[in-house]
Amino acid sequence: MTLSGNVQEGAWSVNVQTEPVEDGGYRSTIQVRHSSPEGDFERTFLQGKKFGTERDAVLDALREGMTWIELKMARTIKV
Structure with missing residues (x-):
């Protein structure tokens, strides 16, 4: 089973989707989007850590995306 999650408010959103890793466990693909007068920002990246459960992978990925x-x-950052 693949879990996904989404958090959004106003001009920003975070979407995540889990995937199994070869040696066991799960990690997520994280997509962040933010619109502002300075322009739209979108970035997709792979979660750096792996987790024993999909639930933990989704929750951590949502936190990581919201931190971005x-x-x-x-x-604080410019990308």
């Missing part, structure tokens, strides 16, 4: 959005909106 927070840093981007605070102009």
